[in-house]
Every structure is written in structure tokens, then in C-alpha cells.
Amino acid sequence: MTTENHVRRPAQGEPRTFAKGEASPAVWAQHLGKTYGAASAVADVSFAVDPGTIVALLGPNGAGKTTTIEMLEGHRTPSTGRAQVLGLDPSNPREFRKLRRRIGVALQVSGFESALTVRDVARRQRSYYTKGWAIEPIAEALSLTDKLDKKLGSLSVGTRHRADILFALVGAPEVVFLDEPTAGLDPVSRREALSLLRSLRDAGVTVVLTSHQLDEIQEVADTIHVLRAGEIVFSGAPQALVDVSGVKTVATFSVASDVRTLPEGAQRAGNRIEVSADDSEALIQTLRIWSEAEQVPLAGLSIHEPNLDDAYVELIGGTV
Numbered sequence: 001m002t003t004e005n006h007v008r009r010p011a012q013g014e015p016r017t018f019a020k021g022e023a024s025p026a027v028w029a030q031h032l033g034k035t036y037g038a039a040s041a042v043a044d045v046s047f048a049v050d051p052g053t054i055v056a057l058l059g060p061n062g063a064g065k066t067t068t069i070e071m072l073e074g075h076r077t078p079s080t081g082r083a084q085v086l087g088l089d090p091s092n093p094r095e096f097r098k099l100r101r102r103i104g105v106a107l108q109v110s111g112f113e114s115a116l117t118v119r120d121v122a123r124r125q126r127s128y129y130t131k132g133w134a135i136e137p138i139a140e141a142l143s144l145t146d147k148l149d150k151k152l153g154s155l156s157v158g159t160r161h162r163a164d165i166l167f168a169l170v171g172a173p174e175v176v177f178l179d180e181p182t183a184g185l186d187p188v189s190r191r192e193a194l195s196l197l198r199s200l201r202d203a204g205v206t207v208v209l210t211s212h213q214l215d216e217i218q219e220v221a222d223t224i225h226v227l228r229a230g231e232i233v234f235s236g237a238p239q240a241l242v243d244v245s246g247v248k249t250v251a252t253f254s255v256a257s258d259v260r261t262l263p264e265g266a267q268r269a270g271n272r273i274e275v276s277a278d279d280s281e282a283l284i285q286t287l288r289i290w291s292e293a294e295q296v297p298l299a300g301l302s303i304h305e306p307n308l309d310d311a312y313v314e315l316i317g318g319t320v
């Protein structure tokens with residue numbers, strides 16, 4: 001879903017209401033902005049998040065992802081615009097008190113006491129909520145079972161990060177905000193964390209996260225919002241960004257040095273040949289036909305189809 005297509009813009013100060021039958025977004029931001037003195041951290045961010053989906057805020061360092069997510073969590077007050085999470089305004093202290101029992105938050109850097117064990121903090125976090133999930137199964141899903149009785153101060157950075165995800169989830173939140181949840185995690189832990197995110201979505205939990213790991217985002221996110229200099233420059237499904245990016249499929253292969261005729265549009269560097277096209281199937285077909293006609297084998301053929309990483313780099317480029 002794109003950002004604002006089903007959202008009626010309310011007048012300033014009017015509570016956001018949704019038509020009968022219209023699904024209320026779990027998270028809604030309209031023209032959110034945050035300034036620090038003369039500096040703008042977030043300029044103008046609007047989007048709506050469907051319940052039970054995974055949404056990723058992407059963008060270069062300093063684009064405003066953390067500031068945006070922290071305004072939604074109620075940790076920063078917007079300078080302009082407004083937000084609702086589960087129909088409540090995170091910047092309104094009375095509404096925030098209700099909201100915080102229904103959301104889970106893992107900050108990029110958390111401030112839990114180093115002298116407490118993982119279990120102590122998990123129990124305490126769960127006690128703040130009316131509902132709650134059992135600690136052990138989540139700990140197991142994050143490979144934290146043998147760390148539950150370790151003090152936070154003794155954990156490695158990646159383990160500490162996984163513990164922060166556990167703390168965000170123990171209260172059975174309806175919406176979870178995770179700031180770079182897989183940063184610093186080893187490859188196996190990453191897989192586990194991604195699998196946990198999918199399970200949360202299957203259970204109807206809405207997940208809003210920030211990330212620089214585009215391969216992971218392509219795998220798990222339903223929707224991405226790409227920020228640049230505090231503004232959204234793309235909203236949609238990860239594949240939609242790939243599709244509009246114009247990045248081509250590239251085939252590379254080697255030929256003997258006496259081969260002179262090449263497929264149309266091919267680039268040659270020594271014996272290495274590179275051919276690109278919009279459509280990978282058509283490209284492979286063209287190469288097969290050329291190979292058979294010329295009696296030249298496609299030695300070491302590799303095909304690189306554009307992915308989210310390629311599309312993101314094309315979108316963001318070196319312009320920031």
C-alpha cells in the first residue's frame with residue numbers, strides 16, 4: 001500500500017477518524033517533522049501502516065529514520081505534523097500512557113542496567129503490560145536461553161542486541177518498533193531474528209523497523225519507505241522499487257581471445273563479456289541463440305538480476 005491513498009486529511013487538532021469498514025492503520029504519520037534549532041532532522045514524513053504487516057524505514061545515515069521511529073514511539077515530540085499509533089497520539093502524555101502498554105520498543109542503544117540479568121529485565125518489562133508472552137519461547141527463538149541468567153553487562157554487543165528484541169516483545173505488544181534489529185548480529189542470529197519477525201506478523205503484530213540490511217528487508221518487509229534528508233523518496237513494496245529502478249539484469253561470461261563477434265550491445269574487457277537487458281528471460285534466450293549460431297560456449301555464465309540493494313543505490317546514488 002502506498003502512503004496516503006486511503007487517508008482523509010483531518011483539520012488541525014481534529015482527531016483522526018476512519019470511515020466505517022475502512023481499516024484503521026496501526027501506525028499513521030502525517031507531515032511529521034522534527035527540528036533541532038535551525039537543523040532539520042525530519043522534514044516531512046507521511047505514511048500509514050496496515051495492521052499485521054512489516055514496514056521498514058530505509059535511508060542513508062542521518063536521513064531521519066531513528067528520529068521518525070522515535071516520534072512514533074513517543075520518545076520525541078514532533079515539531080510539525082502529527083502521528084497516531086493504534087489510534088493514540090504518542091506525543092499526548094495521557095494517550096501515551098495508554099499506548100505504551102500496547103507497543104514494544106527496541107532502541108538502537110538501550111539503557112537497561114548492566115548489573116541486571118536478561119531474565120530480570122525481561123520480567124520487569126513484562127510487568128509493565130497487562131498482557132504478556134512467556135519469556136522462554138522468545139528467548140529460545142533468539143538463541144538466548146543460555147543467556148537468561150547472565151548480566152547484561154557481560155553480554156557481547158550482538159547478544160545484547162538480541163536481548164533488547166526480547167525485552168521489546170515480552171509484553172505481547174500489538175505494534176513493535178525495532179531500530180536496526182539485526183545490526184551486529186551474526187548470520188545465524190540474523191536468520192533467527194527474521195524468522196521471529198515473520199512469526200510476529202503471522203500472529204497479527206505490526207512491525208515497524210529501520211535497517212541498512214537490504215537483502216533482509218527484501219525478504220521480510222511488506223512495505224518500505226525510503227527516506228533521504230528527512231523526506232520520503234519512495235514508498236511501496238520492495239519489489240516495486242526494484243521494478244521502477246530501471247536497473248538491468250546483467251549477464252557475464254568468458255570467451256576465447258579469438259572470438260570477434262559478440263552479442264548486440266555487449267561490452268568486452270579482455271575475455272570477459274558483459275551484456276545487460278531489462279528482462280532476464282529474454283536476455284538468456286538471446287545469449288543461447290547467439291551461442292548456438294556462433295558456436296561459442298557461454299563459459300562461466302553468471303546472471304545478476306537486480307535486487308533491492310541495486311535499486312536502492314540507484315535511487316539514493318551519491319546525491320546525499
Ligand SMILES: Nc1ncnc2c1ncn2[C@@H]1O[C@H](COP(=O)(O)OP(=O)(O)OP(=O)(O)O)[C@@H](O)[C@H]1O
Nearest residue numbers: 036039040041059060061062063064065066067068
Ligand atoms: N538530538 C539531536 N540534536 C541535533 N540533531 C540531531 C539530534 N538527533 C538527531 N539529529 C540529527 O538529525 C538527523 C537525522 O538523524 P537520525 O538519527 O534520525 O538519522 P538516521 O536515518 O536514523 O541515521 P542512521 O542510519 O545513522 O541511524 C541527523 O543529521 C542527526 O545528526
